[in-house]
Amino acid sequence: MQAYDQRYEDILDSAEALFAQQGFHATSMRDIARAACISVAGLYYYLPSKQQALSFVCERIFDRLEAGTAESARLSDPNERLAAFVRGHLRYLLTNNRSYRVLLHDLQALDRDANGSTRARRRRYFQSLVDLLTALAPHAEENARMAAGALFGMLNWAPTWYREDADGDVDAAAERLTELFLHGFRSGALVAQASL
């Protein structure tokens, strides 16, 4: 059923945009219905509940995020892999409106059970960066987790300050942030401190 799928995606688009703008709890099913040009009852033909809507929206966002960083895994040089990962991650955050906010702010609003799958996915995504950093600096095993946290922080915070006019296009910003991180990471700051 092609029409059904199209409508379904449109509805998730509307929900995603509203969750991103106002947050999950501040968005009502009536808001979503209005944005998707459907009645409230009609909405329930496509979505079993508001919780499930959030769950579906989160999965979709993760799909796109992972698709954007998948290129990284195909590279062999660790430095290039990191650069590609940062680029893919940052591209998603700084385009696609502000839908990343759903993951960052509203994931905790998921029920504990529905949460499980998505939270595992988040952990896996985080771990992929930890592994990447471990490959980059094998001596830094124990510190890769902290470094990955620091790098994700740098990236996930970017939407709050990034302005294209002042900071250049997204890929340029990604390259600068990669360099900033790599100089600190390579210098072994984390390792040196850890051994004290």
Add this chain to the structure above:
Amino acid sequence: MQAYDQRYEDILDSAEALFAQQGFHATSMRDIARAACISVAGLYYYLPSKQQALSFVCERIFDRLEAGTAESARLSDPNERLAAFVRGHLRYLLTNNRSYRVLLHDLQALDRDANGSTRARRRRYFQSLVDLLTALAPHAEENARMAAGALFGMLNWAPTWYREDADGDVDAAAERLTELFLHGFRSGALVAQASL
């Protein structure tokens, strides 16, 4: 009126804890009343509205955050100033339960007018780090904003991965993150890329 003030602070404590745990929109006035051991009507003797409660809570959090980083301004050496700022900021984020979440997630839920004052305060706080970094590397003027964004990201993200058993105490983590950032910043990664 001493009893009044004490009760008032208790109520804001309860509201702050609930906002931090569940988010502003997921917290009801009934939740706050229950946590503060007062009736819902009694709550309105102390708070004019839920919006104002959020506003008061945000101001209080900013007060504490600024008090924790105020030491930094009294130092003269730029490196020590940065270290003190990072330490103060991180101390607040990683203790005080998770009340920082209110600023990070719920500030946008403030009305536009009430928002004004608090948002200005946020900008001032951000700018104080930009100034600090400019003093640290005078050649980097234009990049201080980006560097400040990157550093704030590293710090604000820390609560998501920090574990005392694996990462040492808060001051040690602050020192390691400062080093990580400084090595990247001093190496001029941002400046070099900017001139391309």
Add this chain to the structure above:
DNA sequence: CGTTCTATCGAACGTTCATTCGATTCGAAT
């Protein structure tokens, strides 16, 4: 003792919420 003021409450108000029900339209299949 009577009055006023502070702090508190139960009960209600009107609104909005997520969700459900029964009915209807309409193209496709029998």
Add this chain to the structure above:
DNA sequence: ATTCGAATCGAATGAACGTTCGATAGAACG
């Protein structure tokens, strides 16, 4: 021509929401 299922809707349901009202208890004060 009749049946059927997919897609849609208006209207309702009960619960929860933020907020207000009128009353009350007791301390403070004249």
